[in-house]
Amino acid sequence: MCLAVPGRIRDVKPVQEWMYSGTVDFGGVLREVNLSCVPEAVPGDYVLVHVGVAISILPEEEAIQCLAELEHAGVEFEYEEGLE
Amino acid sequence: MKYKDIYQKPELVKAVAEALHRTTTKNWTLMEVCGGQTHSIVKYGLDALLPPQITLLHGPGCPVCVTPVEKIDRAIALAKDHNVILCSFGDMLRVPGTKGDLLAARSEGADVRVVYSPLDAVKIAENNLQREVVFFAVGFETTAPANALAILQAYRRELLNFSLLVSHVMVPPVLQALLKEPDCKVQGILAAGHVCTVMGTRMYEPLAERYQVPIVVTGFEPVDILYGVQMCVRQLEEGRHEVENAYPRVVKEDGNLHARYMVQQVFETEQRVWRGIGALPGSGLGIRKEYAAFDAEKRFCLQEIHSEECPDCISGLILQGRASPVDCPVYKIQCTPDHPLGAPMVSSEGVCAAYYQYGRGAK
Amino acid sequence: NRGRVEMAHGGGGSKMQQLIEEILLPAFGNPEGAARHDSALLQVEKIQLAFTTDSYVVRPLFFQGGSIGSLAVNGTVNDLSMSGAYPVAISAGLILEEGLPLEHLQAVVSDMQTAARTAGVRIVTGDTKVVERGRCDGMYINTAGVGIVRDGVDIGPHRVQPGDAVILSGDIGRHGIAILAAREDMLDYCDTASDCAPLNSAVTILLNSGAEVHCLRDLTRGGMASVLVEIAQASGTFIHLREEAIPVSASVRAACELLGYDPLYIANEGRFVAFVPAADAETALKAIRTASVSGEAKIVGTVQKRETAGVSICSKYGTERHIYMLSGEQLPRIC
Numbered sequence: 001m002c003l004a005v006p007g008r009i010r011d012v013k014p015v016q017e018w019m020y021s022g023t024v025d026f027g028g029v030l031r032e033v034n035l036s037c038v039p040e041a042v043p044g045d046y047v048l049v050h051v052g053v054a055i056s057i058l059p060e061e062e063a064i065q066c067l068a069e070l071e072h073a074g075v076e077f078e079y080e081e082g083l084e
Numbered sequence: 085m086k087y088k089d090i091y092q093k094p095e096l097v098k099a100v101a102e103a104l105h106r107t108t109t110k111n112w113t114l115m116e117v118c119g120g121q122t123h124s125i126v127k128y129g130l131d132a133l134l135p136p137q138i139t140l141l142h143g144p145g146c147p148v149c150v151t152p153v154e155k156i157d158r159a160i161a162l163a164k165d166h167n168v169i170l171c172s173f174g175d176m177l178r179v180p181g182t183k184g185d186l187l188a189a190r191s192e193g194a195d196v197r198v199v200y201s202p203l204d205a206v207k208i209a210e211n212n213l214q215r216e217v218v219f220f221a222v223g224f225e226t227t228a229p230a231n232a233l234a235i236l237q238a239y240r241r242e243l244l245n246f247s248l249l250v251s252h253v254m255v256p257p258v259l260q261a262l263l264k265e266p267d268c269k270v271q272g273i274l275a276a277g278h279v280c281t282v283m284g285t286r287m288y289e290p291l292a293e294r295y296q297v298p299i300v301v302t303g304f305e306p307v308d309i310l311y312g313v314q315m316c317v318r319q320l321e322e323g324r325h326e327v328e329n330a331y332p333r334v335v336k337e338d339g340n341l342h343a344r345y346m347v348q349q350v351f352e353t354e355q356r357v358w359r360g361i362g363a364l365p366g367s368g369l370g371i372r373k374e375y376a377a378f379d380a381e382k383r384f385c386l387q388e389i390h391s392e393e394c395p396d397c398i399s400g401l402i403l404q405g406r407a408s409p410v411d412c413p414v415y416k417i418q419c420t421p422d423h424p425l426g427a428p429m430v431s432s433e434g435v436c437a438a439y440y441q442y443g444r445g446a447k
Numbered sequence: 448n449r450g451r452v453e454m455a456h457g458g459g460g461s462k463m464q465q466l467i468e469e470i471l472l473p474a475f476g477n478p479e480g481a482a483r484h485d486s487a488l489l490q491v492e493k494i495q496l497a498f499t500t501d502s503y504v505v506r507p508l509f510f511q512g513g514s515i516g517s518l519a520v521n522g523t524v525n526d527l528s529m530s531g532a533y534p535v536a537i538s539a540g541l542i543l544e545e546g547l548p549l550e551h552l553q554a555v556v557s558d559m560q561t562a563a564r565t566a567g568v569r570i571v572t573g574d575t576k577v578v579e580r581g582r583c584d585g586m587y588i589n590t591a592g593v594g595i596v597r598d599g600v601d602i603g604p605h606r607v608q609p610g611d612a613v614i615l616s617g618d619i620g621r622h623g624i625a626i627l628a629a630r631e632d633m634l635d636y637c638d639t640a641s642d643c644a645p646l647n648s649a650v651t652i653l654l655n656s657g658a659e660v661h662c663l664r665d666l667t668r669g670g671m672a673s674v675l676v677e678i679a680q681a682s683g684t685f686i687h688l689r690e691e692a693i694p695v696s697a698s699v700r701a702a703c704e705l706l707g708y709d710p711l712y713i714a715n716e717g718r719f720v721a722f723v724p725a726a727d728a729e730t731a732l733k734a735i736r737t738a739s740v741s742g743e744a745k746i747v748g749t750v751q752k753r754e755t756a757g758v759s760i761c762s763k764y765g766t767e768r769h770i771y772m773l774s775g776e777q778l779p780r781i782c
Contacts, residue, residue: 002226002278003120003781005704006087016240019233023635026705027085028698029628030636034203037229037343046087048281048334049705051173051223051781052201053230055343056281056334058087065333066090066307073314073330075103085701094763119782127709129766146782174707174778187775191453200633200706200779223781306764422461422774431782 004050006058007033009043024049087333091305100310101133107318108135113269114316115262115405117255118276119146119431120304126438128306134313141269141405142438144258144361145276147222147251148175148431149403152357154391155251156181159220161389162249162380163194169212171205172220174198178430182391202227202234202248209238209246218380221248226278228252228369229343232350235371235378249380250371253356255279256287257367261358262404263295269405272316274302274309277331282347284339288327296325303331350375359393359427360400397426402435409439416440455775459669459714462774464677485526485664488596495596497532499523503588508551510629512621512640515588516558518716521645523592524566525665528650529719531602532594536571537563540589545580555586566645568592597654604681606661609752612728613686614721616649616741617642618694619671623713624702633706633779639698644717649738656734658727665719669772672711672758674720676772679756688748688760688770707780711760712773722750 007024012035015021020035024047034053035041047054059065090096116122122142125131131140144150160181163170170186177186177198190196195215199205202219209217221231231248238246255276262268275288280301288299298319302312312330319326329335347369356368371379380386396414401407409415409428419425421437428434455462486497503519513521520537527534539559543552563570621642628637646665653660662682666674671693679686695703695710703710717740723731728746735744748760758770 002118002224002276002281003707004226004278004281005701006085007705008086016237019237019240027701028638028696029634029701029705031634031705034201034230034233036233037340037346039342048278050226050278051230052203053233055226055229055278055340059333066096069311069330069332070096070100070307073100073103073311073318074107075099075311075314085697085704088704092763097764123780123782127768128762128764129768130764132766133764148782173781175780175782177778178774187453187455188450191451198779204632227781421771422465431780 002050004048004055006046007049009035009041009045009047011043012041024054088305091303091307093307097133097306097310100307100314104310104314104317105135107314107321108137109321111137112271112317112320113139113141114272114274114313115141115143115270116274116302116309117143117145117259118279119149120278121274121276121302121309122146122438124304124306124309130306130309133310138313138317142435144358144403145224145255146431146434147224148179149399149427149434150253150358150361151176151179151222151251151427152359153181153393154357154389155249156185157389157391158386159249160184160186160189161386162218162384163189163196164192165216168216168218169195169197169208170218170220171197171199171208173222175431176220176222178424179427180394180424180430202230203237206234206237206243206246209243210241213245215245217246219248222251224276224279225254225283226276226281228347228351229282232346235350235375236346238378239375244377247378247380247383248371250369252351252369253358254367254369256291257364258358258361259291261361261364263291263297265404265406267406271297272320273297273299274312274316275299277301277303277308277335280331280335280339282339282343284337285327285329285335286337292325292327298325299327301327301329301331301335360403362400394425399426399428399436402428409436412436453775458773458776459667459673460773460775464772486530486532486594488530497527497530497594497596498591499526500589500591501526503590504584505626506584507629508555508585510641511625513643513716514555514558515586516555517562517643519588519590520559520562520566520568520570521643521716522667523590524568524645524647525719527592527594528647529663529665530596531600531650531654531660531663532596533651534566534568534592534594534647536569536593538572538591539570540574541576542583542587542589543575543577544583544585545577547585552586562645566647600654602660602663604662604678607678607682607684607722607750608661609684609750610725611661611722611750612725612746613688613748613750614723614728614732614735614744615671615693615747616646616719616721616735616744618696618699618743619666619715619718620695620699620703620710620713622716623670624699627702634702637698637702639696639702642715642717644740646717646719646740649735649741652734652738653721653731656730658731658734659724660721660731661724662722663719666715668714670710670712670714671720672770673772675758676770679758683756685751685753685756686748686758687751688758690760691763692745692747694743694745708777711770712777725749
């Protein structure tokens with residue numbers, strides 16, 4: 001019911017009074033996305049997109065977020081930044 | 085890919101799985117609500133990483149599985165009307181109606197088009213003003229804002245040739261329908277993360293309280309799913325039953341207020357029939373009077389279409405985790421992925437299709 | 448009635464196989480008894496000829512990395528190469544829709560010429576028909592190709608054995624995604640070009656490398672998954688893949704995540720798999736990587752002995768899932 005993927009906003013343009021849309025980059029793939037549900041989003045922000053509509057803005061520091069979540073769950077792990 | 089790769093890292097998945105093995109001491113049966121979660125579990129084989137005591141039941145959170153056969157038949161009838169362009173998500177094209185599916189209708193000349201977004205259907209309406217363009221609007225709360233935006237956009241651009249055939253459903257009512265059954269085996273729920281991205285998590289608190297069941301809002305990447313299972317099992321082991329958020333990067337307690345406001349403007353709660361489960365009060369979204377012009381049910385006369393479910397198909401019991409495909413009389417005989425009789429045999433992560441192909445979960 | 452032709456019958460999946468087995472093979476028969484292969488092998492005196500035919504109906508006609516013209520020539524060259532033959536001559540039958548701009552036709556024909564020159568093959572004969580507007584989608588091309596099978600070369604699924612290494616010539620999914628981007632309905636832009644390219648030079652290098660080659664197959668419609676399932680069924684073996692070894696470019700992965708596709712089922716037009724004995728795997732890999740079209744070749748799996756034929760893939764978490772043929776072409780998902 002909800003395949004949603006993260007993408008980076010490249011530009012934002014008003015469509016109608018309170019409707020916005022913009023081009024979102026999903027990693028070498030561009031698509032127009034409706035941004036009316038995240039009116040505070042600006043170019044450079046990451047948003048979560050489902051069926052062409054952004055439903056949430058993603059926090060800036062995703063790596064720290066993930067590790068904080070795991071610590072909260074009592075998960076022990078070693079994770080150096082440059083594992084890629 | 086940012087926001088995805090880190091949540092697929094094998095060493096993090098391994099770490100969460102190990103924490104889970106340490107936490108689990110008893111047998112627990114959990115249900116992941118969303119078809120997208122089921123897809124990740126089947127694709128990455130995540131259930132094989134769980135301790136043997138844990139059983140995962142696939143929940144009813146997939147539009148392919150729960151859209152009632154009446155709506156499929158109406159979509160097919162509309163598609164066969166020569167003046168109609170019927171737009172739909174790809175998921176719905178192989179779902180069996182009473183006679184055939186949308187793909188078969190297309191081969192008989194119906195103009196059926198697959199779209200990625202409801203807003204693409206609005207563009208098609210704008211480019212084909214002399215044709216009726218109907219979008220088959222299925223989905224759960226996550227998809228409601230996009231369908232609401234499609235109607236609001238068509239309304240502003242006065243596109244009177246655009247309408248929605250709506251089959252929108254919501255999660256809490258169907259969870260209540262499952263949990264109140266005496267023979268319900270589900271002890272913990274992994275709630276659908278993206279539904280909660282829109283709606284927030286508060287709506288689950290009454291369910292967790294009344295049915296004494298932990299409800300953990302869970303994501304879709306491998307780390308997210310195992311993390312959700314870990315938090316749910318920890319609650320069960322400690323005898324707690326709360327709503328917990330294992331997907332904080334996108335889920336807030338109140339969800340997305342802009343999106344919820346938009347849905348409120350266009351839709352209102354109403355009773356909805358769920359395929360295999362039946363009618364559930366307050367479990368669906370219907371188009372409000374103010375936007376009735378965009379409601380395909382009112383624009384076209386669809387009432388006298390006679391619909392009927394395949395009598396042997398037990399998809400309802402399977403969707404509620406109360407039966408398995410092997411209990412079904414037509415499973416693997418008349419009902420196969422090439423000729424699905426019931427919806428759970430259609431999509432690759434439908435329970436019956438997963439059983440047929442992988443013999444998965446045949447515990 | 449027996450129903451109607453559906454898009455799925457052309458999708459490279461099980462419905463297409465069903466159509467071939469139930470309607471086409473009984474009518475055309477399969478005298479050589481050769482398993483369904485990319486080319487038919489004909490013995491003419493002392494020479495073994497490879498003979499193939501294909502039709503190209505791609506929409507749109509032009510896309511990043513190629514056109515219906517380069518696709519038609521390379522596709523035919525590749526079918527011949529996959530049976531171990533070197534291509535000699537190609538025919539091209541053009542079906543044109545009334546109203547097709549002549550500069551589009553010119554562009555397609557010059558693409559065909561360039562592709563033929565690159566692959567070192569000649570277009571020796573052709574035909575042109577025009578149909579009324581609306582009876583075809585701009586232009587279709589049907590080709591036939593003739594090649595000569597090298598002496599002592601016997602390549603096909605019948606030779607695949609447990610222990611063989613499975614070599615993949617490069618990253619997958621480029622062509623299907625490039626076409627999606629060119630249609631601009633689901634994607635506005637994608638920085639992926641089609642992998643459309645001739646494979647005959649890579650095959651020649653491989654066959655001259657001294658490595659024993661059991662089977663070759665180019666990965667077109669239905670993607671790598673469908674081809675491997677077909678070969679596993681035809682050879683009665685079990686193919687086990689390693690997910691981490693299979694290269695997928697970042698933008699193809701992004702497009703598949705967005706639309707709900709699995710890259711294993713996305714079409715390619717310049718990629719092949721080679722089945723070689725384990726002992727020759729390193730030799731074969733080194734040789735294949737010297738060809739420009741397969742510079743990033745990798746060993747992505749092995750052939751095993753199990754009771755039933757099939758294909759499975761081991762995830763980066765060490766778990767295994769089975770791979771099946773889709774009934775038709777893959778549809779995008781929202782769930």
